[in-house]
């Protein structure tokens with residue numbers, strides 16, 4: 001890989017949705033026009049459009065690539081087996097109207113799987129063909145992708161590592177991502193993932209709908225939550241030397257593979273606003289209650305994928321990072337509730353304040369549309385009786401993929417030994433305490 005710096009001090013470009021420009025070889029980026037008769041150094045020009053040509057300017061995403069071979073050069077595709085990565089809502093599966101929870105999915109047997117073969121859909125909604133909905137997935141992997149690349153034509157991928165660092169090589173350059181950070185990989189852009197720490201586990205939101213963007217801030221103002229400057233796009237980098245590659249493509253919910261004579265990571269220069277990015281959740285500026293009451297979790301939204309209905313998201317990516325709790329005369333954990341929106345949660349590290357015992361890092365929970373949930377018996381008892389001094393929730397990172405569409409768990413998830421069949425018992429001890 002040709003890069004301007006060693007991997008330990010990787011260079012990035014700052015911002016979200018910026019008009020970035022980068023060249024791995026000086027002079028490779030054409031100036032003044034996107035598509036000169038002959039591009040510098042006889043590179044091929046290729047446009048990757050992440051939105052319709054005519055999408056409104058503020059939503060429009062596209063990037064010009066200057067590369068050694070255009071991506072149209074590949075061998076013939078044949079079907080590829082990936083049984084655990086399913087797409088969209090499977091309405092054949094009986095969806096229980098109950099809260100569901102999974103213990104951490106074990107990494108036993110994952111040593112030989114790479115990031116693609118180790119992907120498991122836990123629950124999904126919508127329909128990739130209709131460009132609606134998301135999949136909530138987990139990867140359980142131990143092997144780096146070497147001369148193998150993946151293209152997802154069905155959606156962009158939001159990657160939330162929980163155990164193990166990821167080195168994500170993309171057509172536009174390389175991202176180093178560690179637990180606590182997230183990566184957003186555009187639909188249709190080739191990438192591969194190396195696992196420098198060996199066995200690795202994490203969560204993925206496969207977003208079939210409108211691409212993720214920063215939420216509006218309303219009365220919060222022009223600063224706060226995730227700031228655009230803290231997102232990092234790679235600088236241009238390309239692989240030297242030939243040698244065969246295998247391309248794996250997800251296309252319409254099915255998997256395909258084709259041989260390639262050359263690495264797809266052959267982009268020498270690029271410019272545009274469709275780029276993979278990473279973000280460190282430690283840079284999230286938390287807004288919270290400083291008087292009383294527990295605000296809606298929407299104040300923790302990092303990124304949102306909107307629908308045509310204002311304020312009703314295809315997916316909100318929400319985090320629960322370290323923060324101070326100072327509210328007075330208030331039940332501080334989340335209240336008991338039922339919600340139109342459906343909530344898939346994961347835990348990267350530490351504990352979650354509404355479930356101090358049973359929700360473990362690497363686990364997951366699912367509270368679907370109108371399924372009641374809330375603090376468990378232990379959390380309720382503590383929050384109702386403790387002395388409300390300022391208290392820091394520290395060393396914790398939970399997150400939520402929240403969607404307007406109900407998630408249907410996969411057969412894999414419902415039959416997994418990791419499914420916590422006693423989950424609902426955590427509320428069984430909540431007694432009628434009415435004292436008129």
Ligand SMILES: [Fe+2]
Nearest residue numbers: 339343367373
């Ligand atoms: Fe909830």
